[in-house]
Amino acid sequence: xxxxxxxxxxxxxxxxxxxxxxxxxxxxxxxxxxxxxxxxxxxxxxxxxxxxxxxxxxxxxxxxxxxxxxxxxxxxxxxxxxxxxxxxxxxxxxxxxxxxxxxxxxxxxxxxxxxxxxxxxxxxxxxxxxxxxxxxxxxxxxxxxxxxxxxxxxxxxxxxxxxxxxxxxxxxxxxxxxxxxxxxxxxxxxxxxxxxxxxxxxxxxxxxxxxxxxxxxxxxxxxxxxxxxxxxxxxxxxxxxxxxxxxxxxxxxxxxxxxxxxxxxxxxxxxxxxxxxxxxxxxxxxxxxxxxxxxxxxxxxxxxxxxxxxxxxxxxxxxxxxxxxxxxxxxxxxxxxxxxxxxxxxxxxxxxxxxxxxxxxxxxxxxxxxxxxxxxxxxxxxxxxxxxxxxxxxxxxxxxxxxxxxxxxxxxxxxxxxxxxxxxxxxxxxxxxxxxxxxxxxxxxxxxxxxxxxxxxxxxxxxxxxxxxxxxxx
Amino acid sequence: xxxxxxxxxxxxxxxxxxxxxxxxxxxxxxxxxxxxxxxxxxxxxxxxxxxxxxxxxxxxxxxxxxxxxxxxxxxxxxxxxxxxxxxxxxxxxxxxxxxxxxxxxxxxxxxxxxxxxxxxxxxxxxxxxxxxxxxxxxxxxxxxxxxxxxxxxxxxxxxxxxxxxxxxxxxxxxxxxxxxxxxxxxxxxxxxxxxxxxxxxxxxxxxxxxxx
Numbered sequence: 001x002x003x004x005x006x007x008x009x010x011x012x013x014x015x016x017x018x019x020x021x022x023x024x025x026x027x028x029x030x031x032x033x034x035x036x037x038x039x040x041x042x043x044x045x046x047x048x049x050x051x052x053x054x055x056x057x058x059x060x061x062x063x064x065x066x067x068x069x070x071x072x073x074x075x076x077x078x079x080x081x082x083x084x085x086x087x088x089x090x091x092x093x094x095x096x097x098x099x100x101x102x103x104x105x106x107x108x109x110x111x112x113x114x115x116x117x118x119x120x121x122x123x124x125x126x127x128x129x130x131x132x133x134x135x136x137x138x139x140x141x142x143x144x145x146x147x148x149x150x151x152x153x154x155x156x157x158x159x160x161x162x163x164x165x166x167x168x169x170x171x172x173x174x175x176x177x178x179x180x181x182x183x184x185x186x187x188x189x190x191x192x193x194x195x196x197x198x199x200x201x202x203x204x205x206x207x208x209x210x211x212x213x214x215x216x217x218x219x220x221x222x223x224x225x226x227x228x229x230x231x232x233x234x235x236x237x238x239x240x241x242x243x244x245x246x247x248x249x250x251x252x253x254x255x256x257x258x259x260x261x262x263x264x265x266x267x268x269x270x271x272x273x274x275x276x277x278x279x280x281x282x283x284x285x286x287x288x289x290x291x292x293x294x295x296x297x298x299x300x301x302x303x304x305x306x307x308x309x310x311x312x313x314x315x316x317x318x319x320x321x322x323x324x325x326x327x328x329x330x331x332x333x334x335x336x337x338x339x340x341x342x343x344x345x346x347x348x349x350x351x352x353x354x355x356x357x358x359x360x361x362x363x364x365x366x367x368x369x370x371x372x373x374x375x376x377x378x379x380x381x382x383x384x385x386x387x388x389x390x391x392x393x394x395x396x397x398x399x400x401x402x403x404x405x406x407x408x409x410x411x412x413x414x415x416x417x418x419x420x421x422x423x424x425x426x427x428x429x430x431x432x433x434x435x436x437x438x439x440x441x442x443x444x445x446x447x448x449x450x451x452x453x454x455x456x457x458x459x460x461x462x463x464x465x466x467x468x469x470x471x472x473x474x
Numbered sequence: 475x476x477x478x479x480x481x482x483x484x485x486x487x488x489x490x491x492x493x494x495x496x497x498x499x500x501x502x503x504x505x506x507x508x509x510x511x512x513x514x515x516x517x518x519x520x521x522x523x524x525x526x527x528x529x530x531x532x533x534x535x536x537x538x539x540x541x542x543x544x545x546x547x548x549x550x551x552x553x554x555x556x557x558x559x560x561x562x563x564x565x566x567x568x569x570x571x572x573x574x575x576x577x578x579x580x581x582x583x584x585x586x587x588x589x590x591x592x593x594x595x596x597x598x599x600x601x602x603x604x605x606x607x608x609x610x611x612x613x614x615x616x617x618x619x620x621x622x623x624x625x626x627x628x629x630x631x632x633x634x635x636x637x638x639x640x641x642x643x644x645x646x647x648x649x650x651x652x653x654x655x656x657x658x659x660x661x662x663x664x665x666x667x668x669x670x671x672x673x674x675x676x677x678x679x680x681x682x683x684x685x686x
Binding site: 033034048060062124136137152154157159163166168236256257259260323442444 | 490491496497500501505506507509519524550555558576578579587588638639649651653654655658664671672674675676679
């Protein structure tokens with residue numbers, strides 16, 4: 001018997017990973033193909049295993065890296081990245097000891113493949129279509145760009161996967177986000193996702209997995225698709241996905257963990273079966289028109305508070321819902337902004353190019369293109385933090401670091417850096433930053449710091465003018 | 475995991491929408507390798523001034539709310555980062571339940587694994603609870619997990635949703651890892667017919683820089 005019911009990409013991956021199906025009194029047991037681990041959300045999980053006398057069931061489907069609390073300061077003459085924060089050093093040592101004890105491969109700080117967990121998976125070819133991928137980090141949704149089901153988990157679930165390679169999950173609903181048409185010059189994947197979140201709200205995707213479809217998504221390269229899927233969680237969706245296609249396969253071909261030879265041909269044939277069948281239905285669908293999108297920027301304290309860069313800050317008085325009005329009021333007080341004011345021309349103190357959203361080679365190329373032959377404005381600090389040591393090496397091979405340095409920007413080591421600001425890279429109270437990262441929550445980039453989220457192009461434009469600038473006007 | 479059956483307590487109102495996990499526990503406190511000791515840092519940037527002194531206008535610092543075990547929070551509580559330090563900090567402070575109109579998926583999952591009950595109510599009930607606590611901070615409500623009911627002071631009962639599995643685990647203090655470990659035969663059977671997609675211990679080839 002062949003089931004001919006049209007299925008979504010998500011349905012297919014879910015069905016092929018069910019170890020035991022969900023029932024009225026229990027969730028499904030879902031098999032996990034790849035578990036990525038970092039220093040911040042894993043130590044308590046390893047302790048849990050030790051307390052119960054459990055081993056890591058599949059170290060061969062597990063990979064660890066150091067990224068969140070790692071310094072991005074220059075190396076010593078001996079090539080070592082010094083960790084001066086005792087707590088961070090202890091946390092990093094604990095990860096190394098845990099990986100050693102349980103036989104898990106680890107990309108140590110400063111080693112050739114180390115980097116942000118969501119940059120290294122794709123870069124190494126570990127992230128492949130049709131897989132289930134988890135990590136104790138909400139931006140695990142990034143890997144969905146390859147047509148994988150990838151989502152963030154808590155530390156208890158990290159222990160579950162370490163011990164059993166499985167998770168207990170109820171099947172989520174599906175949401176299609178279709179982006180029609182082509183982007184205009186100066187408008188990027190980051191602007192698409194900021195527009196999506198502004199439209200659906202930061203709670204809009206709760207309980208759902210998003211599949212991004214449409215001409216504008218198909219036209220993006222893999223790094224652009226990763227930027228989009230990365231921020232699915234900022235729209236409330238634990239996972240975001242893009243159907244695999246020739247762009248996906250071209251990216252993967254030849255990467256260290258990608259299959260080769262006949263195995264590659266077989267894999268591609270399987271991957272071609274994954275895209276959503278014609279006629280399959282989603283629980284919800286929303287559409288956007290890429291042709292009318294402008295560069296986006298956020299004005300508030302969550303990623304849903306975004307607008308076209310030429311827009312004006314909304315007026316709380318125009319909002320009828322009391323708690324939404326209060327939320328916007330609170331955000332504008334924190335941001336020091338007035339209702340109705342434009343953001344163009346707003347002075348900035350810091351520009352951050354980096355994070356699992358926008359720290360890949362094409363992001364750095366885009367920022368460098370703006371910086372070439374220009375200078376970082378007086379009084380502005382610009383940090384450029386590559387997503388991985390591999391991205392850093394590639395950028396240096398292309399001379400991008402020289403462009404940034406000549407402009408007066410800081411070219412740093414790989415890591416999460418000022419996106420989460422737990423490694424010493426942080427804003428001072430009251431400072432304004434244009435950041436290519438994913439969260440503008442209060443204090444996210446340093447206590448009292450104020451964040452405008454934007455694309456690498458918009459960030460670079462702000463760096464050279466010292467003000468929020470429409471990159472199309474440069 | 476501690477069992478949760480029935481709780482009668484006062485509520486601390488924090489009716490702010492979209493309280494993200496960076497507010498619940500700022501990232502600078504995530505360098506710990508323990509689950510304990512986070513209660514003092516709960517809501518740190520809202521709770522303390524620049525010198526580290528409690529802000530008298532923040533509800534957790536107000537004497538009438540001392541000892542309350544239920545947080546009454548605004549819509550979409552716990553959005554953002556997956557850090558389980560958020561429920562650890564709430565529990566460390568002394569909370570055993572959070573009432574809101576919506577919870578972010580990962581926070582909700584993390585809370586349930588730590589014996590912290592996420593209670594979803596409709597906005598009308600939420601408004602009523604806020605009014606009650608504003609009029610009389612000593613107002614107590616009861617959360618009965620056995621019957622899945624929130625019991626208001628006037629005796630009115632409001633059902634709250636919780637899946638049967640999470641309820642069972644909470645009622646009996648059973649953790650989910652034990653349940654998963656018992657499924658090892660099924661897991662092995664799955665692996666036997668689904669070969670590994672990647673082997674992290676063994677790259678297929680040397681690195682080559684690909685196209686973005």
